Amino acid sequence: MARSATYVAGVDSSTQATKVLVVDPADGSVVREARRPHPDGTEVDPRAWWDALAGALGEVGTDDVAAIGVAGQQHGMVLLDESGQPVRDALLWNDTRSAPDARALIDELGGAAAWAEAVGTVPVASITATKLRWTSRAEPDTAARARSVMLPHDWLTWRLAGAPDEPTTDRGDASGTGYWSTVTGEYRHDLLEMAFGRSLSVPRVASPGEVVGRTPDGLAVSAGTGDNAGAALAIGPAAGEVVISIGTSGAVFTGHDQPSTDASGLVAGFADARGGYLPLVCTLNAARVLGAGAGLLGVDPEGFDELARAASPGAGGLVLLPYLDGERTPDRPDAQGRYVGLTTTNATRENLARATVEGMLCGLADAVDALVEQGVPVRRALLIGGGSRSGAVADLAPDILGLPVEVLSPQEYVALGAARQAAWALHGEEPGWTVARETTREVTDSSISGEVRARYADVRDGRAR
Numbered sequence: 001m002a003r004s005a006t007y008v009a010g011v012d013s014s015t016q017a018t019k020v021l022v023v024d025p026a027d028g029s030v031v032r033e034a035r036r037p038h039p040d041g042t043e044v045d046p047r048a049w050w051d052a053l054a055g056a057l058g059e060v061g062t063d064d065v066a067a068i069g070v071a072g073q074q075h076g077m078v079l080l081d082e083s084g085q086p087v088r089d090a091l092l093w094n095d096t097r098s099a100p101d102a103r104a105l106i107d108e109l110g111g112a113a114a115w116a117e118a119v120g121t122v123p124v125a126s127i128t129a130t131k132l133r134w135t136s137r138a139e140p141d142t143a144a145r146a147r148s149v150m151l152p153h154d155w156l157t158w159r160l161a162g163a164p165d166e167p168t169t170d171r172g173d174a175s176g177t178g179y180w181s182t183v184t185g186e187y188r189h190d191l192l193e194m195a196f197g198r199s200l201s202v203p204r205v206a207s208p209g210e211v212v213g214r215t216p217d218g219l220a221v222s223a224g225t226g227d228n229a230g231a232a233l234a235i236g237p238a239a240g241e242v243v244i245s246i247g248t249s250g251a252v253f254t255g256h257d258q259p260s261t262d263a264s265g266l267v268a269g270f271a272d273a274r275g276g277y278l279p280l281v282c283t284l285n286a287a288r289v290l291g292a293g294a295g296l297l298g299v300d301p302e303g304f305d306e307l308a309r310a311a312s313p314g315a316g317g318l319v320l321l322p323y324l325d326g327e328r329t330p331d332r333p334d335a336q337g338r339y340v341g342l343t344t345t346n347a348t349r350e351n352l353a354r355a356t357v358e359g360m361l362c363g364l365a366d367a368v369d370a371l372v373e374q375g376v377p378v379r380r381a382l383l384i385g386g387g388s389r390s391g392a393v394a395d396l397a398p399d400i401l402g403l404p405v406e407v408l409s410p411q412e413y414v415a416l417g418a419a420r421q422a423a424w425a426l427h428g429e430e431p432g433w434t435v436a437r438e439t440t441r442e443v444t445d446s447s448i449s450g451e452v453r454a455r456y457a458d459v460r461d462g463r464a465r
Ligand SMILES: Nc1ncnc2c1ncn2[C@@H]1O[C@H](COP(=O)(O)OP(=O)(O)O)[C@@H](O)[C@H]1O
Pocket: 014, 015, 016, 017, 246, 247, 248, 249, 287, 288, 290, 291, 301, 302, 384, 385, 386, 387, 388, 389, 390, 391
């Protein structure tokens, strides 16, 4: 159906919610937006994402929308049967049950370096291939019914396009599966078979500006991508800039001109949504650490910020190891959070709040170090995601990271990137919009990073208990 509509829609189907933006493709301005929550938990019926998407699209309205793109939480395993129905709830990126399967797969291929060379990423429990192995091992009857595997954004894109015979994915999201190689740009069907015990259908990898289908209403559907690649598409970090996304995950990434193959496993060598590369470090513990701290202290986010700002740097020696939900980077799936160094002198609500923010930021500072270790230049950090709305995070970040920091204006950058891709698919060229930049917050005391991070490292590495 031909449409005379003028706008494009971008979707972020992330861990906690679906967010939809209707955007003017002429300048990238947001004209309408809506949001629907997702169920909690690390395994979710994908139909809940579809319902959230349908609800949010219904609220924003699509009569004047010509194209749509979906960026989604990475790595989630959506296993489908012969008729295209999910055989079980999707296992999400933050589900750690497949940690032993990750270790087994590493051994079977001959070690971490072999994986880094093969696909760019050493498997941890987040990576889709390990979830396939867990399913074939722990739920063989369920596995027997599976015919195809998709990622969350693949599945939503496929459904938006009316479930065509040939589902699609893109380089950005495919690179988080463990069975698509960022190094060669090809599927490694042998690794999928090694993980699952037999072959499964996988989506075709569409090109960045491709129209992969049409909705029943005639909207052009773009290839979509993973949420972090979506944010990178929206922001376009310059050389030396690293994006730090403080959502459910803490994701630290930037564009790069060559694939990464980090055998230490800290840096995932992902692809981006433009044809380039997106080395990325992901922690399991970011915005929710702040929420847990606020809950512990019985305050709202603003009250929590006020407490954290009122304490001195270093929180009187109190340190939080922020691995509340286990950790992915470093690979400690069974870890728990720990406050260390509590004394009668430092036992104040202010220090508890400050240690919480500092601990979360130290985890992200470690992630930045891992990128630098891989030869990625880092001179400035750009903060996005729900946790970047915390005033205490914004205030403390430059001194803990030891970097100038820009907190980008609160926007749904992942959905904006998806809208940008939809505009690209619609008009055949990538739009030229840039996002507004904010004032840079400079490092105020360069000794803080060293001192706070040294105490944190003692706790992280077991030298202080
Ligand atoms: N002002 C704030 N202070 C601290 N945390 C916040 C604030 N605003 C939102 N958040 C947290 O940000 C998270 C949601 O961020 P978002 O980037 O949308 O996550 P995701 O992409 O994982 O769904 C929630 O955990 C929420 O509690």
